[in-house]
Amino acid sequence: DAGVTQSPTHLIKTRGQQVTLRCSPKSGHDTVSWYQQALGQGPQFIFQYYEEEERQRGNFPDRFSGHQFPNYSSELNVNALLLGDSALYLCASTLGQGLLQQYFGPGTRLTVT
Amino acid sequence: AQKVTQAQTEISVVEKEDVTLDCVYETRDTTYYLFWYKQPPSGELVFLIRRNSFDEQNEISGRYSWNFQKSTSSFNFTITASQVVDSAVYFCALSVGNNDMRFGAGTRLTVKP
Secondary structure, eight states: OOOOEEEOSEEEEOTTOOEEEEEEOOTTOOEEEEEEEOTTSOOEEEEEEETTEEEEEOSOOTTEEEEEOTTSOEEEEEOSOOGGGOEEEEEEEESSSSSTTOEEOOOEEEEEO | OOEEEOOOSEEEEETTOOEEEOOEEEOSOSSEEEEEEEEOTTOOOEEEEEEETTOOOOEEETTEEEEEEGGGTEEEEEESSOOGGGOEEEEEEEEETTTEEEEOOOEEEEEEO
16 A cells, blocks of 8 residues: 655755655545645645645745646645745645545655755 | 644653653634654654544553643643654644644654663
8 A cells, every 4th residue: 555655855956946846645545735844843734735726725925836636646836945945845645625634755855055 | 823832842761761742732722633743764744643622531552642631731642661663753733623734843752772
């Protein structure tokens, strides 16, 4: 039973660039959420996708956008990267909307220089 | 507003000692969920427990136990007879209305042999 997978594992970008992170949910799950975890802090909820639409959003600027594909996989896009965007980006999946039964992936470590 | 406070940044114990991780939460809602997650060095968050606000029963699962007290807004986590494999960062989290999840800053637990 495949768990949540994310790619790439690590990424280095320069300020002002754009980045795309990818997530494949656990088998049987149809909902994907994204979190940002800065060093030494807890994860912060970015948004959740269900039925290919953004359903819920945390307190993040419009530079953060996403997409969900018909196979339930998802992308997180961040435009105009700032140094403060350096973090571990975690993807979590669940069946149906909501956050109560999430399975997390190993994350993508983004470094902005 | 919802908030989770984990006052203990780091804890170090010797194997076989008992250790309690503290979690204090804030919310004005009467319906909410509390969680504990473990984050090993590999990065993914591992779900440990979920409690809803109407269930104050303490729970024991093997060497793990949880003490939920609404009167003090606390949801503490105890590991009995700690083992080296328990070394990780532990996060307490709060979800209100299944729309958002707020994590504490985490407690880094180191269990020395």
